[in-house]
Amino acid sequence: MRKDIKEEISDQIIRKAKEFGASSAGIASVEALKESPSHLIYGRMGEYRAVGSGEGPTGLGKVAWPGNAKCAIVIAVLHPQANPELDWWKTGYFGGTRGNRMLLSTNSQLSHWLEEKKRVRTIELSYHIEHGGIFLKDAAVMAGLGCIGKNNLLVTPEFGPRVRLRAMVTDEVLPCTGPIEFDPCEECSAPCMAACPKEAFRKKIYSEDDFGLDQLPGRTGVFSKQLCHEQMRVDEDRPENVEVDGELEPGKWISYCRRCELACPVGR
Numbered sequence: 001m002r003k004d005i006k007e008e009i010s011d012q013i014i015r016k017a018k019e020f021g022a023s024s025a026g027i028a029s030v031e032a033l034k035e036s037p038s039h040l041i042y043g044r045m046g047e048y049r050a051v052g053s054g055e056g057p058t059g060l061g062k063v064a065w066p067g068n069a070k071c072a073i074v075i076a077v078l079h080p081q082a083n084p085e086l087d088w089w090k091t092g093y094f095g096g097t098r099g100n101r102m103l104l105s106t107n108s109q110l111s112h113w114l115e116e117k118k119r120v121r122t123i124e125l126s127y128h129i130e131h132g133g134i135f136l137k138d139a140a141v142m143a144g145l146g147c148i149g150k151n152n153l154l155v156t157p158e159f160g161p162r163v164r165l166r167a168m169v170t171d172e173v174l175p176c177t178g179p180i181e182f183d184p185c186e187e188c189s190a191p192c193m194a195a196c197p198k199e200a201f202r203k204k205i206y207s208e209d210d211f212g213l214d215q216l217p218g219r220t221g222v223f224s225k226q227l228c229h230e231q232m233r234v235d236e237d238r239p240e241n242v243e244v245d246g247e248l249e250p251g252k253w254i255s256y257c258r259r260c261e262l263a264c265p266v267g268r
Protein backbone atom coordinates (compact mmCIF):
# COMPACT_ATOMS: atom_id res chain seq x y z
CA MET A 1 0.00 0.00 0.00
CA ARG A 2 1.32 3.50 -0.86
CA LYS A 3 2.69 5.62 2.06
CA ASP A 4 0.30 8.56 1.60
CA ILE A 5 -2.68 6.21 1.39
CA LYS A 6 -1.50 4.50 4.58
CA GLU A 7 -1.19 7.77 6.49
CA GLU A 8 -4.69 8.67 5.44
CA ILE A 9 -5.86 5.27 6.69
CA SER A 10 -4.36 5.91 10.15
CA ASP A 11 -6.34 9.15 10.43
CA GLN A 12 -9.47 7.46 9.18
CA ILE A 13 -9.07 4.61 11.68
CA ILE A 14 -8.91 7.04 14.59
CA ARG A 15 -11.91 9.00 13.30
CA LYS A 16 -13.92 5.79 12.78
CA ALA A 17 -12.98 4.46 16.23
CA LYS A 18 -14.42 7.64 17.74
CA GLU A 19 -17.50 7.41 15.56
CA PHE A 20 -18.02 3.85 16.86
CA GLY A 21 -17.77 4.98 20.50
CA ALA A 22 -14.09 5.29 21.44
CA SER A 23 -12.96 8.34 23.39
CA SER A 24 -9.52 8.06 21.82
CA ALA A 25 -7.54 5.60 19.71
CA GLY A 26 -4.07 5.06 18.30
CA ILE A 27 -1.77 2.70 16.45
CA ALA A 28 1.47 1.06 17.66
CA SER A 29 4.00 -1.17 15.96
CA VAL A 30 4.03 -4.78 17.17
CA GLU A 31 7.77 -5.00 16.66
CA ALA A 32 8.30 -2.08 19.06
CA LEU A 33 5.74 -3.46 21.51
CA LYS A 34 7.62 -6.74 21.80
CA GLU A 35 10.43 -4.70 23.39
CA SER A 36 8.20 -2.66 25.72
CA PRO A 37 8.83 -2.66 29.51
CA SER A 38 6.00 -5.08 30.33
CA HIS A 39 7.36 -7.61 27.83
CA LEU A 40 10.82 -7.31 29.29
CA ILE A 41 9.71 -7.71 32.90
CA TYR A 42 6.60 -9.91 32.81
CA GLY A 43 8.22 -13.35 32.74
CA ARG A 44 10.59 -12.37 35.53
CA MET A 45 8.08 -11.07 38.05
CA GLY A 46 7.21 -14.47 39.47
CA GLU A 47 4.06 -16.52 39.10
CA TYR A 48 0.92 -14.66 39.92
CA ARG A 49 -2.77 -15.03 39.15
CA ALA A 50 -4.86 -11.88 39.00
CA VAL A 51 -8.56 -11.43 39.68
CA GLY A 52 -10.58 -13.04 36.90
CA SER A 53 -7.57 -14.67 35.26
CA GLY A 54 -5.83 -17.97 35.68
CA GLU A 55 -5.02 -20.83 33.37
CA GLY A 56 -5.31 -20.02 29.69
CA PRO A 57 -4.04 -21.35 26.36
CA THR A 58 -1.05 -18.98 26.39
CA GLY A 59 0.08 -19.90 29.89
CA LEU A 60 1.50 -17.45 32.37
CA GLY A 61 4.58 -15.38 31.63
CA LYS A 62 4.28 -14.59 27.94
CA VAL A 63 2.26 -12.86 25.23
CA ALA A 64 1.15 -14.95 22.25
CA TRP A 65 1.25 -12.54 19.33
CA PRO A 66 -0.73 -13.73 16.30
CA GLY A 67 1.81 -14.81 13.63
CA ASN A 68 1.34 -12.04 11.11
CA ALA A 69 0.58 -9.17 13.50
CA LYS A 70 2.19 -5.92 12.33
CA CYS A 71 0.29 -3.21 14.21
CA ALA A 72 -1.90 -2.94 17.27
CA ILE A 73 -4.86 -0.57 17.21
CA VAL A 74 -5.71 0.50 20.76
CA ILE A 75 -9.01 2.06 21.73
CA ALA A 76 -9.84 3.84 24.98
CA VAL A 77 -13.31 4.42 26.41
CA LEU A 78 -13.80 7.05 29.10
CA HIS A 79 -15.03 5.78 32.48
CA PRO A 80 -15.93 9.01 34.24
CA GLN A 81 -16.25 9.19 38.00
CA ALA A 82 -19.85 10.29 37.48
CA ASN A 83 -20.69 6.94 35.82
CA PRO A 84 -19.22 4.37 38.21
CA GLU A 85 -21.58 1.68 36.90
CA LEU A 86 -19.49 1.40 33.73
CA ASP A 87 -16.86 -0.29 35.87
CA TRP A 88 -19.13 -2.48 38.02
CA TRP A 89 -18.60 -6.15 37.42
CA LYS A 90 -21.03 -9.04 37.60
CA THR A 91 -20.58 -12.80 37.14
CA GLY A 92 -22.43 -14.08 34.08
CA TYR A 93 -22.87 -10.60 32.60
CA PHE A 94 -21.64 -10.59 28.98
CA GLY A 95 -18.35 -8.65 28.92
CA GLY A 96 -18.22 -8.47 32.73
CA THR A 97 -18.87 -4.73 32.89
CA ARG A 98 -20.92 -2.22 30.92
CA GLY A 99 -17.77 -0.37 29.96
CA ASN A 100 -16.20 -3.51 28.58
CA ARG A 101 -19.32 -4.13 26.50
CA MET A 102 -18.81 -0.71 24.96
CA LEU A 103 -15.19 -1.55 24.25
CA LEU A 104 -16.09 -4.89 22.70
CA SER A 105 -18.71 -3.31 20.49
CA THR A 106 -16.43 -0.46 19.35
CA ASN A 107 -13.55 -2.83 18.68
CA SER A 108 -15.76 -5.16 16.71
CA GLN A 109 -17.35 -2.40 14.59
CA LEU A 110 -13.91 -0.98 13.80
CA SER A 111 -12.58 -4.42 12.91
CA HIS A 112 -15.50 -5.07 10.50
CA TRP A 113 -15.07 -1.66 8.90
CA LEU A 114 -11.34 -2.26 8.35
CA GLU A 115 -11.94 -5.68 6.85
CA GLU A 116 -14.82 -4.69 4.59
CA LYS A 117 -13.91 -1.19 3.50
CA LYS A 118 -10.11 -1.23 3.69
CA ARG A 119 -9.31 -4.89 3.12
CA VAL A 120 -7.06 -4.91 6.19
CA ARG A 121 -7.22 -8.17 8.09
CA THR A 122 -7.65 -7.82 11.84
CA ILE A 123 -7.77 -9.97 14.96
CA GLU A 124 -9.71 -8.67 17.95
CA LEU A 125 -7.72 -9.53 21.06
CA SER A 126 -8.73 -10.99 24.40
CA TYR A 127 -8.53 -9.05 27.62
CA HIS A 128 -6.29 -11.38 29.63
CA ILE A 129 -2.70 -12.01 28.56
CA GLU A 130 -3.02 -15.75 29.15
CA HIS A 131 -6.00 -15.84 26.77
CA GLY A 132 -4.19 -14.13 23.89
CA GLY A 133 -4.34 -10.53 25.12
CA ILE A 134 -1.55 -7.97 25.04
CA PHE A 135 -0.24 -5.40 27.53
CA LEU A 136 -2.82 -2.73 26.87
CA LYS A 137 -1.17 0.09 28.82
CA ASP A 138 2.14 -0.38 26.99
CA ALA A 139 0.27 -0.53 23.68
CA ALA A 140 -1.62 2.66 24.54
CA VAL A 141 1.59 4.52 25.44
CA MET A 142 3.30 3.42 22.22
CA ALA A 143 0.16 4.41 20.28
CA GLY A 144 0.36 7.95 21.68
CA LEU A 145 -2.60 7.87 24.05
CA GLY A 146 -0.65 9.04 27.11
CA CYS A 147 2.07 7.95 29.57
CA ILE A 148 2.39 5.56 32.53
CA GLY A 149 1.76 7.56 35.68
CA LYS A 150 3.04 7.13 39.23
CA ASN A 151 -0.18 5.23 39.86
CA ASN A 152 1.07 2.64 37.32
CA LEU A 153 -1.88 3.43 35.06
CA LEU A 154 -2.09 4.95 31.61
CA VAL A 155 -2.66 8.68 32.13
CA THR A 156 -4.11 10.47 29.12
CA PRO A 157 -4.00 14.25 28.60
CA GLU A 158 -7.77 14.43 28.01
CA PHE A 159 -9.22 12.03 30.60
CA GLY A 160 -6.39 11.31 33.04
CA PRO A 161 -6.32 7.61 33.99
CA ARG A 162 -10.12 7.27 33.79
CA VAL A 163 -10.18 5.15 30.63
CA ARG A 164 -10.44 1.46 29.84
CA LEU A 165 -8.65 -0.14 26.94
CA ARG A 166 -9.03 -2.80 24.28
CA ALA A 167 -7.06 -3.71 21.14
CA MET A 168 -6.90 -5.53 17.83
CA VAL A 169 -3.95 -6.35 15.59
CA THR A 170 -3.65 -5.88 11.82
CA ASP A 171 -1.60 -7.80 9.28
CA GLU A 172 -0.83 -4.51 7.52
CA VAL A 173 1.93 -2.09 8.55
CA LEU A 174 0.25 1.24 9.32
CA PRO A 175 1.86 4.53 10.39
CA CYS A 176 2.12 4.67 14.19
CA THR A 177 0.60 7.51 16.16
CA GLY A 178 2.89 7.63 19.20
CA PRO A 179 4.49 7.91 21.63
CA ILE A 180 3.82 11.53 22.66
CA GLU A 181 5.65 14.01 24.90
CA PHE A 182 3.46 14.11 27.99
CA ASP A 183 4.31 13.70 31.68
CA PRO A 184 2.02 15.27 34.27
CA CYS A 185 3.62 13.27 37.14
CA GLU A 186 7.00 14.91 37.28
CA GLU A 187 5.80 17.92 39.26
CA CYS A 188 2.87 16.23 41.00
CA SER A 189 2.78 15.32 44.70
CA ALA A 190 1.13 12.00 43.79
CA PRO A 191 -2.23 11.98 45.57
CA CYS A 192 -2.80 8.78 43.59
CA MET A 193 -0.21 6.89 45.63
CA ALA A 194 -1.41 8.30 48.95
CA ALA A 195 -5.00 7.23 48.19
CA CYS A 196 -4.29 3.50 48.16
CA PRO A 197 -6.02 1.69 51.06
CA LYS A 198 -3.44 -1.10 50.90
CA GLU A 199 -0.40 1.16 50.63
CA ALA A 200 0.51 -0.63 47.44
CA PHE A 201 3.05 2.10 46.56
CA ARG A 202 4.75 2.23 49.95
CA LYS A 203 8.18 0.76 49.20
CA LYS A 204 10.45 -0.17 46.36
CA ILE A 205 10.05 -3.83 45.42
CA TYR A 206 11.61 -3.96 41.93
CA SER A 207 15.08 -2.66 41.19
CA GLU A 208 16.87 -1.63 38.02
CA ASP A 209 19.70 -4.04 38.89
CA ASP A 210 17.41 -7.06 39.18
CA PHE A 211 15.28 -6.35 36.13
CA GLY A 212 17.70 -4.54 33.84
CA LEU A 213 15.36 -1.65 33.09
CA ASP A 214 14.38 1.60 34.72
CA GLN A 215 10.77 1.71 33.51
CA LEU A 216 9.43 -0.18 36.47
CA PRO A 217 5.90 -0.69 37.89
CA GLY A 218 4.81 2.55 39.61
CA ARG A 219 7.68 4.27 37.75
CA THR A 220 10.24 3.66 40.49
CA GLY A 221 9.47 0.00 41.19
CA VAL A 222 7.08 0.63 44.07
CA PHE A 223 3.78 -0.78 42.81
CA SER A 224 2.81 -4.04 44.52
CA LYS A 225 0.26 -5.92 42.45
CA GLN A 226 -0.08 -8.43 45.29
CA LEU A 227 -1.29 -5.73 47.70
CA CYS A 228 -3.60 -4.29 45.07
CA HIS A 229 -4.92 -7.76 44.40
CA GLU A 230 -5.70 -8.19 48.10
CA GLN A 231 -7.95 -5.15 47.85
CA MET A 232 -9.72 -6.71 44.85
CA ARG A 233 -10.49 -9.75 47.00
CA VAL A 234 -11.88 -7.48 49.72
CA ASP A 235 -14.08 -5.79 47.10
CA GLU A 236 -15.32 -9.15 45.84
CA ASP A 237 -16.40 -10.09 49.34
CA ARG A 238 -18.80 -7.17 49.52
CA PRO A 239 -20.79 -7.02 46.29
CA GLU A 240 -23.64 -4.52 46.28
CA ASN A 241 -27.27 -4.98 45.33
CA VAL A 242 -27.63 -1.89 43.19
CA GLU A 243 -29.98 -1.09 40.38
CA VAL A 244 -28.34 -0.28 37.10
CA ASP A 245 -30.39 1.72 34.60
CA GLY A 246 -31.54 -0.39 31.68
CA GLU A 247 -30.38 -3.69 33.21
CA LEU A 248 -33.06 -6.25 33.95
CA GLU A 249 -30.81 -8.95 35.27
CA PRO A 250 -30.92 -9.28 39.03
CA GLY A 251 -27.72 -9.90 40.98
CA LYS A 252 -24.91 -8.34 42.87
CA TRP A 253 -22.39 -5.99 41.28
CA ILE A 254 -18.76 -5.73 42.39
CA SER A 255 -17.23 -2.29 42.51
CA TYR A 256 -13.45 -2.79 42.32
CA CYS A 257 -11.15 -0.23 43.91
CA ARG A 258 -10.24 2.75 41.71
CA ARG A 259 -8.86 5.11 44.34
CA CYS A 260 -5.43 5.60 42.71
CA GLU A 261 -7.23 6.33 39.45
CA LEU A 262 -9.88 8.71 40.75
CA ALA A 263 -7.41 10.68 42.92
CA CYS A 264 -5.52 11.89 39.84
CA PRO A 265 -6.39 15.49 38.95
CA VAL A 266 -5.45 15.16 35.27
CA GLY A 267 -8.43 15.37 32.91
CA ARG A 268 -11.00 16.07 35.61
Ligand code: B12
Nearest residue numbers: 037038050135136141152153154161164165215216217256
Ligand atom coordinates in the same frame (compact mmCIF):
# COMPACT_ATOMS: atom_id res chain seq x y z
C1 B12 B 1 -3.63 -8.33 35.55
C2 B12 B 1 -4.23 -6.96 35.65
C3 B12 B 1 -4.42 -6.40 36.91
C4 B12 B 1 -3.87 -7.07 38.18
C5 B12 B 1 -2.35 -6.86 38.25
C6 B12 B 1 -1.93 -5.48 37.81
C7 B12 B 1 -0.48 -5.35 37.34
N1 B12 B 1 -0.10 -4.13 37.12
O1 B12 B 1 0.26 -6.30 37.19
C8 B12 B 1 -4.67 -6.36 39.29
C9 B12 B 1 -5.90 -7.20 39.61
C10 B12 B 1 -3.92 -6.10 40.59
C11 B12 B 1 -5.12 -5.09 38.57
C12 B12 B 1 -5.51 -3.95 39.22
C13 B12 B 1 -6.00 -2.83 38.58
N2 B12 B 1 -6.32 -2.72 37.28
CO1 B12 B 1 -5.74 -4.00 35.94
N3 B12 B 1 -5.25 -5.12 34.53
C14 B12 B 1 -4.61 -6.26 34.49
C15 B12 B 1 -4.42 -6.70 33.04
C16 B12 B 1 -5.43 -7.80 32.71
C17 B12 B 1 -3.00 -7.18 32.71
C18 B12 B 1 -1.89 -6.27 33.28
C19 B12 B 1 -0.58 -6.98 33.42
O2 B12 B 1 -0.51 -8.17 33.65
N4 B12 B 1 0.53 -6.25 33.26
C20 B12 B 1 1.81 -6.84 33.32
C21 B12 B 1 2.86 -6.09 34.14
C22 B12 B 1 4.21 -6.61 33.71
O3 B12 B 1 2.82 -4.73 33.90
P1 B12 B 1 2.41 -3.58 34.94
O4 B12 B 1 2.58 -3.88 36.34
O5 B12 B 1 1.09 -3.18 34.46
O6 B12 B 1 3.54 -2.46 34.74
C23 B12 B 1 4.10 -2.23 33.56
C24 B12 B 1 3.71 -0.86 32.99
O7 B12 B 1 3.53 0.07 34.00
C25 B12 B 1 4.82 -0.67 32.02
N5 B12 B 1 5.58 0.56 32.03
C26 B12 B 1 6.21 1.19 33.04
N6 B12 B 1 6.86 2.24 32.57
C27 B12 B 1 6.63 2.30 31.23
C28 B12 B 1 7.05 3.18 30.26
C29 B12 B 1 6.67 2.97 28.92
C30 B12 B 1 7.17 3.92 27.89
C31 B12 B 1 5.83 1.87 28.57
C32 B12 B 1 5.43 1.62 27.15
C33 B12 B 1 5.38 0.99 29.57
C34 B12 B 1 5.82 1.22 30.87
O8 B12 B 1 5.76 -1.67 32.21
C35 B12 B 1 5.62 -2.07 33.56
C36 B12 B 1 6.67 -2.94 33.90
O9 B12 B 1 7.59 -2.06 34.45
C37 B12 B 1 -4.71 -5.37 32.26
C38 B12 B 1 -5.36 -5.56 30.88
C39 B12 B 1 -4.30 -5.85 29.85
N7 B12 B 1 -4.51 -6.87 29.04
O10 B12 B 1 -3.31 -5.15 29.77
C40 B12 B 1 -5.64 -4.59 33.25
C41 B12 B 1 -5.54 -3.08 33.32
C42 B12 B 1 -4.07 -2.70 33.33
N8 B12 B 1 -6.13 -2.78 34.61
C43 B12 B 1 -6.78 -1.66 34.64
C44 B12 B 1 -7.36 -1.08 35.81
C45 B12 B 1 -8.22 0.14 35.60
C46 B12 B 1 -7.10 -1.62 37.09
C47 B12 B 1 -7.56 -1.10 38.44
C48 B12 B 1 -7.83 0.39 38.63
C49 B12 B 1 -8.78 -1.90 38.96
C50 B12 B 1 -10.10 -1.55 38.32
N9 B12 B 1 -11.04 -0.98 39.06
O11 B12 B 1 -10.29 -1.82 37.13
C51 B12 B 1 -6.36 -1.56 39.32
C52 B12 B 1 -5.20 -0.55 39.27
C53 B12 B 1 -3.92 -1.07 39.78
C54 B12 B 1 -2.74 -0.17 39.40
N10 B12 B 1 -2.58 0.95 40.05
O12 B12 B 1 -1.95 -0.51 38.49
C55 B12 B 1 -6.83 -1.00 33.26
C56 B12 B 1 -5.89 0.20 33.20
C57 B12 B 1 -6.48 1.43 32.55
C58 B12 B 1 -5.48 2.56 32.63
N11 B12 B 1 -5.98 3.78 32.58
O13 B12 B 1 -4.30 2.34 32.72
C59 B12 B 1 -6.39 -2.21 32.33
C60 B12 B 1 -5.63 -1.82 31.07
C61 B12 B 1 -7.70 -2.95 31.95
C62 B12 B 1 -8.71 -2.16 31.14
N12 B12 B 1 -9.92 -2.60 31.25
O14 B12 B 1 -8.49 -1.20 30.47
N13 B12 B 1 -5.05 -5.24 37.22
Ligand code: SF4
Nearest residue numbers: 149185188190192264
Ligand atom coordinates in the same frame (compact mmCIF):
# COMPACT_ATOMS: atom_id res chain seq x y z
S1 SF4 C 1 -1.99 11.99 40.62
FE1 SF4 C 1 -0.17 13.06 39.90
S2 SF4 C 1 1.50 11.55 40.09
FE2 SF4 C 1 -0.44 10.43 40.20
S3 SF4 C 1 -0.81 9.78 38.10
FE3 SF4 C 1 -1.90 11.72 38.38
S4 SF4 C 1 -0.46 13.27 37.69
FE4 SF4 C 1 0.72 11.39 38.00
Ligand code: SF4
Nearest residue numbers: 196228231257259260
Ligand atom coordinates in the same frame (compact mmCIF):
# COMPACT_ATOMS: atom_id res chain seq x y z
S1 SF4 D 1 -6.72 -0.02 42.68
FE1 SF4 D 1 -6.96 0.48 44.88
S2 SF4 D 1 -5.78 -1.12 45.93
FE2 SF4 D 1 -5.12 -1.13 43.80
S3 SF4 D 1 -3.32 0.19 43.76
FE3 SF4 D 1 -5.10 1.45 43.21
S4 SF4 D 1 -5.76 2.33 45.15
FE4 SF4 D 1 -4.41 0.63 45.66
